[in-house]
Amino acid sequence: NAGVMQNPRHLVRRRGQEARLRCSPMKGHSHVYWYRQLPEEGLKFMVYLQKENIIDESGMPKERFSAEFPKEGPSILRIQQVVRGDSAAYFCASSPEDYYEQYFGPGTRLTVT
């Protein structure tokens, strides 16, 4: 059973460009979570999605950030008009229905120049 997959692993964008981060959950997992990790900080929750639904987006910045988890295909975290402060590691995690722990992908390291 393949683990959670994220791509790209590294992404460089210039200020003002768009960043699209992809996450394929583990097989059989219908819950996806996105987190952001900055140096010297822990993981900050961003959004929780189930297939075709956003369940909790309380950690998402109100502007420029959006997430989706379509019926088919990976979950996408989209950051529009990136700024230097968006530089961070973004982790995706997944879990099956009614499960407690989450399983993390390797992360996407976004660098905004």
Place this chain on the structure above:
Amino acid sequence: AQSVAQPEDQVNVAEGNPLTVKCTYSVSGNPYLFWYVQYPNRGLQFLLKYITGDNLVKGSYGFEAEFNKSQTSFHLKKPSALVSDSALYFCAVRSSGGYQKVTFGTGTKLQVIP
């Protein structure tokens, strides 16, 4: 609001010695508690969890943790540290009952000295 505190940014321990990584939490209601480990440039790996039952929880790689409700703590322990245990350790908590998002601590860097 729920929160997690990991009071030590770094813990140094000699190989073969017991190790403890501390975690305290605050949550409404009963807690679900977790420990994860992160190696450099990798995602977090689940180590163990406390949901209910026995206060001493055993997990992967010889790690265990003790849930102490009166002290609201969930310290991670291992009887004999290995150099390969050197990594970043995160404690996490969520409240029981329905959907609750997970709150992570800021992490503790464990350095095992040969």
